[in-house]
Amino acid sequence: MSLDNILSADTGRKFSRRVGRGSGSGVGKTCGRGQKGAGARAGNNAKSPTFEGGQFPFWQRLPKRGFSNYRHTTRYQAVSLGRAVKRIEGDVIDLESMIAAGLADQGELIKLVSGEAIDRKVTVKVHKVTASVKQAVEAAGGSVEELNG
Secondary structure (H helix, E strand, O other): HHHHHHOOOOOOOOOOOOOOOOOHHHOOOOOOHHHHHHHHHHOOOOOOOOOOOOOHHHHHOOOOOOOHHHHHOOOEEEEEHHHHHOOOOEEEEEEHHHHHHHOOOOOOOEEEEEEOOOOOOOOOEEEEOOOOHHHHHOOOOOEEEEEOO
16 A cells, blocks of 8 residues: 555646656656747746737737727717706897807707706707706706707
C-alpha cells in the first residue's frame, strides 16, 4: 500500500503543473513559453485578444469612418411648465414669449416638460409637450398646440 492508493482521486483541487523538470515532461527548459519575447518573461500582461506582439494593432490601423445617426437626431431644449407659467405673464405660452422671458434661445426647438399642476388657464404653442404637461394644461382649462419643428 502507498499514499497514491489511499488518497481520493477527486480532492476538489487542481494540481499545479510542475514546469522545468526535464525535456521528457513536455514542459521542460522554456516551460511551454517558447523562446524570448514578452510572453516568455514574468509579469507579461499582454494577453488580450487584440494584442499583436507590439505591432500597431489592426483596430487602430483601420480608418474611423462610417455612418453616425448623431447629426440627424432632433434635439429639443427642455423647459419646465411651472417655470414657464411663473415667468410668462399672459395667457399664451409660445416661442416669442419664452424667448422674451429668457427661457429659450432663438432658433431652438422647445419641449415643455414636468407637468405640475398650474393655477391659470393658458394656451401653449410649442414644438413638443409631454403627456403630463398636456394633462395639466387641459385640467386647468387651457389648450395645447404642437408646432411642426
